[in-house]
Amino acid sequence: MREFRVLEIKESIFEDNNKDAQELREQLKSENTFLLNLMSSPGAGKTTTLVKTIESLKERLSIAVMEADIDSDVDARTISETGVKVIQLHTGGMCHLDADMTRQGLKGLDAKGTDLVILENVGNLVCPAEFDTGATKNAMILSVPEGDDKPLKYPLMFKVSDVLLINKIDVMEYFDFDLDLCIERVKKLNPNIKIFPISAKTGEGIKEWTDWLYNEVKGE
């Protein structure tokens, strides 16, 4: 029988990734690149919102996009029609992106000198919240049909996000969605979060959101 000894480690499971993410964040800062990590459920309107955001900002900023999906490249093709540089990352079955995968994506994109890189994370409200990608800011989209109770069900996602876009407000009257109650629930979890009600389809609220983002990127 071999003699086993106990090695105490007591390290957070997410420790390695957290360190890696912090390094990446500092590196991006020194290169003057702003990385926005965009997260949401599948179908919340990430790609449509992204297209509107790019159209609103591409004259003022140099933009590139990383599309992360388990498979396929439909989103990357949609985004490439806006004329910005885009790379598709396949997570190979993984439900999130970590800092190392993000770094590889940035390398593949050749993002040096780009003002704004937007990472469209895998559609999921659980795992992406737990893995810091090294992004400068985290943005989340919640769409009206998903319901105003999502902050109660996925609190971590709302806690790690710096900005929340409440999308599809054009269809609010067809759903039992209480905007004020939703905002109150979110603010209780995260008092500092910025919230923009938008409709990526009609364009409502896009200007307010992109003006805010522009100022963040320019550090004003």
Added chain:
Amino acid sequence: MHELGIMFHIVDQVLRVVEDNELSEVEAIVLQVGELSSVVPRYLHACFPAATSGTMLESTKLEVEVLTANGICQNCNKVFAVIEYDRVCPQCYSEDIEIISGSEFYLKEIRAC
């Protein structure tokens, strides 16, 4: 799927410890999971064989310790187990509580030689 991705991270983390300490065999990996962390111990166990396949951890045991989630009542300062009491203070029945523990997720220790 969520737990599998996490399990791959844990395996990497353990293999790094193995390399740093020049270990030859790992008998067990002990994790600590808070009741409010978003991982399910049963699924961690289910993913473990897949995540360790082809590594030196194939015959390693996985042990998961569950840590109780505690909250403090904002009304009467009573500290209590929030899951057991369903987020209601057992002393004054207030629902205004602040969670003080339960979201931990640690690699506690490994037994190895």
